[in-house]
Amino acid sequence: MxxxxxxxxxxxxxxxxxxxxxxxxxxxxxxxxxxxxxxxxxxxxxxxxxxxxxxxxxxxxxxxxxxxxxxxxxxxxxxxxxxxxxxxxxxxxxxxxxxxxxxxxxxxxxxxxxxxxxxxxxxxxxxxxxxxxxxxxxxxxxxxxxxxxxxxxxxxxLELNADDPKALIGKGMFYYMAGSVPNGLKWAANMIGMSADMQEGFDALEKAAKSDSYVRNDAQMILAYLYEREGQDKKALKHLEALSARYPENIIFQYNRARLLEKTDQLTLAREKYEMITKMNTNTLGVLKQKSRNRLQKL
Missing domain, CATH: 1.25.40.10 (Tetratricopeptide repeat domain)
Structure with missing residues (x-):
């Protein structure tokens, strides 16, 4: 599961x-x-x-x-x-x-x-x-x-054109998942054709993230999550900063950027971003405003 x-x-x-x-x-x-x-x-x-x-x-x-x-x-x-x-x-x-x-x-x-x-x-x-x-x-x-x-x-x-950014995203996710299967379960993954290297997944997603189309949004969102999952917080933050700049009204991007700034010990910037989030004019996800207030209190 x-x-x-x-x-x-x-x-x-x-x-x-x-x-x-x-x-x-x-x-x-x-x-x-x-x-x-x-x-x-x-x-x-x-x-x-x-x-x-x-x-x-x-x-x-x-x-x-x-x-x-x-x-x-x-x-x-x-x-x-x-x-x-x-x-x-x-x-x-x-x-x-x-x-x-x-x-x-x-x-x-x-x-x-x-x-x-x-x-x-x-x-x-x-x-x-x-x-x-x-x-x-x-x-x-x-x-x-x-x-x-x-x-x-x-x-x-996996059968899509390898040069198509849409295919790169799909393949990148598939390769990462297959590469991240624990050693004890690799036999099961191999049985259903899930054999790949994790770095191949990152490489494919990074290539998609550099494309000229909006596909780069999708690739960067995924990369931000995966890099953080692998403990590479600075790389994750780089992609979240790009997304936040592109969509300043997206409270999800802004909150996760602030969270990673805090996680990478950039506390002054993190406080600034949390404060900004509490003042955002948005009709959705008010829970992220409350979470930002909570983080400000702890900081």
């Missing part, structure tokens, strides 16, 4: 942004306004202005009910609320409901074209997120089933 959860934690945000901005195969991008509104909705999502983002995504669902991208992004709102907020059962239920709808539409699109990589990426993420939430809610049967189903789609990422 821990191995499956690790895989999907690594995929946390890897499908957001430009991975899914391009119209899926079979969906005509016949309306510039639709594509522009989708990008605007994604931008609002990254700014954690989820009221605006949800409004945009619902409008797009009415306009093109067969395009699963808007359903995917709307499902991600309660997922982030759950994961970065207070783990409320209401957010979990809302996510599971919305993600199931997104899965059904995505599968319909993939059935029409089995080589539609956008749908493979989307389904990989949706099942992964469902596995994380179900495990946190102690629904281990659903967590296991969703995890294994999502893993099937993740394996398909």
């Amino acid at each position: 821990k191995l499956i959860q690790l895989l999907w934690f690594l995929i946390l945000c890897s499908i957001i942004s430009s991975n899914l901005v391009a119209a899926p195969t079979g969906i005509k991008a016949d309306s510039l306004s639709y594509e522009q509104k989708l990008e605007n909705g994604i931008d609002a999502f990254y700014r954690t202005d989820w009221i605006e983002a949800s409004s945009v995504f619902r409008e797009l669902q009415q306009k093109k009910p067969g395009d699963s991208r808007a359903y995917f992004f709307e499902a991600m709102i309660p997922f982030w609320e759950y994961y970065f907020g207070n783990n409320s059962s209401q957010a979990a239920d809302q996510f599971l409901k919305r993600s199931q709808q997104a899965i059904e539409i995505s599968k319909n699109q993939l059935n029409k074209n089995s080589s539609d990589t956008t749908m493979v990426l989307m389904l990989s993420g949706l099942y992964g997120y469902r596995s994380l939430v179900a495990a946190a809610e102690q629904n281990y049967k659903e967590a296991l089933e969703s995890g294994m189903t999502g893993f099937k789609y993740t394996r398909q990422l």
